[in-house]
Amino acid sequence: xxxxxxxxxxxxxxxxxxxxxxxxxxxxxxxxxxxxxxxxxxxxxxxxxxxxxxxxxxxxxxxxxxxxxxxxxxxxxxxxxxxxxxxxxxxxxxxxxxxxxxxxxxxxxxxxxxxxxxxxxxxxxxxxxxxxxxxxxxxxxxxxxxxxxxxxxxxxxxxxxxxxxxxxxxxxxxxxxxxxxxxxxxxxxxxxxxxxxxxxxxxxxxxxxxxxxxxxxxxxxxxxxxxxxxxxxxxxxxxxxxxxxxxxxxxxxxxxxxxxxxxxxxxxxxxxxxxxxxxxxxxxxxxxxxx
Amino acid sequence: xxxxxxxxxxxxxxxxxxxxxxxxxxxxxxxxxxxxxxxxxxxxxxxxxxxxxxxxxxxxxxxxxxxxxxxxxxxxxxxxxxxxxxxxxxxxxxxxxxxxxxxxxxxxxxxxxxxxxxxxxxxxxxxxxxxxxxxxxxxxxxxxxxxxxxxxxxxxxxxxxxxxxxxxxxxxxxxxxxxxxxxxxxxxxxxxxxxxxxxxxxxxxxxxxxxxxxxxxxxxxxxxxxxxxxxxxxxxxxxxxxxxxxxxxxxxxxxxxxxxxxxxxxxxxxxxxxxxxxxxxxxxxxxxxxxxx
Numbered sequence: 333x334x335x336x337x338x339x340x341x342x343x344x345x346x347x348x349x350x351x352x353x354x355x356x357x358x359x360x361x362x363x364x365x366x367x368x369x370x371x372x373x374x375x376x377x378x379x380x381x382x383x384x385x386x387x388x389x390x391x392x393x394x395x396x397x398x399x400x401x402x403x404x405x406x407x408x409x410x411x412x413x414x415x416x417x418x419x420x421x422x423x424x425x426x427x428x429x430x431x432x433x434x435x436x437x438x439x440x441x442x443x444x445x446x447x448x449x450x451x452x453x454x455x456x457x458x459x460x461x462x463x464x465x466x467x468x469x470x471x472x473x474x475x476x477x478x479x480x481x482x483x484x485x486x487x488x489x490x491x492x493x494x495x496x497x498x499x500x501x502x503x504x505x506x507x508x509x510x511x512x513x514x515x516x517x518x519x520x521x522x523x524x525x526x527x528x529x530x531x532x533x534x535x536x537x538x539x540x541x542x543x544x545x546x547x548x549x550x551x552x553x554x555x556x557x558x559x560x561x562x563x564x565x566x567x568x569x570x571x572x573x574x575x576x577x578x579x580x581x582x583x584x585x586x587x588x589x590x591x592x593x594x595x596x597x598x599x600x601x602x603x604x605x606x607x608x609x610x611x612x613x614x615x616x617x618x619x620x621x622x623x
Numbered sequence: 624x625x626x627x628x629x630x631x632x633x634x635x636x637x638x639x640x641x642x643x644x645x646x647x648x649x650x651x652x653x654x655x656x657x658x659x660x661x662x663x664x665x666x667x668x669x670x671x672x673x674x675x676x677x678x679x680x681x682x683x684x685x686x687x688x689x690x691x692x693x694x695x696x697x698x699x700x701x702x703x704x705x706x707x708x709x710x711x712x713x714x715x716x717x718x719x720x721x722x723x724x725x726x727x728x729x730x731x732x733x734x735x736x737x738x739x740x741x742x743x744x745x746x747x748x749x750x751x752x753x754x755x756x757x758x759x760x761x762x763x764x765x766x767x768x769x770x771x772x773x774x775x776x777x778x779x780x781x782x783x784x785x786x787x788x789x790x791x792x793x794x795x796x797x798x799x800x801x802x803x804x805x806x807x808x809x810x811x812x813x814x815x816x817x818x819x820x821x822x823x824x825x826x827x828x829x830x831x832x833x834x835x836x837x838x839x840x841x842x843x844x845x846x847x848x849x850x851x852x853x854x855x856x857x858x859x860x861x862x863x864x865x866x867x868x869x870x871x872x873x874x875x876x877x878x879x880x881x882x883x884x885x886x887x888x889x890x891x892x893x894x895x896x897x898x899x900x901x902x903x904x905x906x907x908x909x910x911x912x913x914x915x916x
Contacts, residue, residue, distance in 0.1 A: 356717060442630070443635060466872070469653075470876075587752065594742045
């Protein structure tokens with residue numbers, strides 16, 4: 333550290349620093365308050381779900397519960413087979429995710445080692461698929477699934493989610509594979525791997541972060557889907573989103589259990605997404621921000 | 624063909640075949656169906672009707688109304704999201720103590736289903752039990768607890784669906800813009816400081832232009848997603864009352880499921896695709912021009 337050559341100047345800058353630091357603190361407190369205000373609708377739903385059901389639909393609602401109760405959760409379980417709906421959501425989302433990520437990774441590997449031009453074509457295709465409104469795919473899908481006799485089956489949903497997710501998964505994985513030098517494959521081949529086992533044993537393990545990002549987004553799309561589940565299922569394959577929406581009745585009497593269902597559906601995802609935020613951020617800013 | 628490229632094709636084939644059957648074929652079917660009279664009940668393909676579904680749609684008041692509502696929805700929602708997102712991104716970019724925690728709080732709704740956002744706002748904007756009306760009354764903004772019928776008044780229904788959209792996706796906007804802000808080179812700020820620019824000048828002449836390409840992409844992504852909105856509107860109003868919050872997705876869904884008009888809904892869906900492709904090509908064109916400069 334240097335000695336203090338000029339006390340006055342250093343005092344001045346210290347004052348300035350103090351002021352600036354305070355300024356920063358004010359901005360900090362302001363931002364924290366705004367952020368809490370922003371998230372408060374969600375907190376309100378969580379708090380409402382643990383109110384007695386008469387308080388949940390009181391004409392003079394309070395933000396914080398006056399009394400805690402699990403009544404809404406009990407009603408939710410009694411009123412509909414919600415566990416089956418959640419299981420349907422979970423199986424369709426996970427199977428379609430595995431399929432989309434695996435098919436996507438295979439295709440992306442082929443493309444990235446084949447030529448970079450096809451990679452660009454895929455970027456364009458992914459963009460186009462992203463532009464197509466879901467409802468426009470849903471209309472012909474409904475007809476096709478109907479003809480195949482798959483209405484109200486989980487297979488119908490798995491097929492649909494996989495189809496929508498494959499282009500995205502290819503695009504994301506191409507980016508990752510392009511960053512893996514070709515020497516990796518060559519080294520594996522020299523060690524006696526064939527092309528396929530080199531892919532499975534060498535390339536896939538190094539690209540785990542990419543696979544994780546792709547899997548998170550594919551899973552979320554399927555888990556959160558409402559439109560296709562509403563259109564393609566009725567009883568057996570009904571998913572959680574459609575089930576929850578059925579708590580909305582004309583006279584609003586089931587709003588309490590509805591909040592319980594909405595929280596059960598979204599809170600695990602919220603916690604999970606905070607844990608894997610790194611992957612989500614990298615997936616969402618991909619394409620928008622150049623590295 | 625070399626051995627290498629043949630191997631690549633084997634790798635690509637499974638995904639390619641899957642997309643061919645379940646992605647390209649449906650789109651092709653959609654285009655074909657839009658030219659036919661199709662009866663859902665009989666499952667039969669009827670007469671070829673040419674462009675008449677398209678003409679009927681353009682002439683119908685409900686289709687025009689749904690298109691107008693979709694445009695209002697997109698412009699208002701994305702506009703607010705851009706302003707709010709930029710505001711939060713700038714705040715978070717000041718790196719105060721604990722900005723990491725705030726970022727986590729703000730990003731928490733990122734993965735919430737649009738359906739859940741719809742449910743939350745359906746509950747909060749409820750005419751009888753909603754907390755929003757109660758707060759407005761408590762703060763003396765409105766004169767009664769039921770002053771605004773958010774979801775059943777034709778003047779407010781579309782606006783209410785937009786609120787749910789803004790709440791749900793502002794974090795995405797913030798995230799992308801924050802990444803953009805952090806990508807601006809510090810030397811740019813240093814040189815503007817040397818040039819004696821004040822904070823507002825720096826913002827207008829350094830921050831905004833550097834952020835422009837990122838902003839375009841973020842607005843493009845959000846525009847397309849907002850235009851496709853279905854879940855939020857369906858849960859909040861189902862397009863009602865008297866079609867005041869009807870958007871294209873909900874209208875097509877009803878045309879297909881309630882009236883069984885496959886041909887009509889297909890024609891609208893094709894026009895919807897073309898509309899979105901046109902809008903995004905325009906955005907990409909703007910971005911391309913900006914990059915060239």
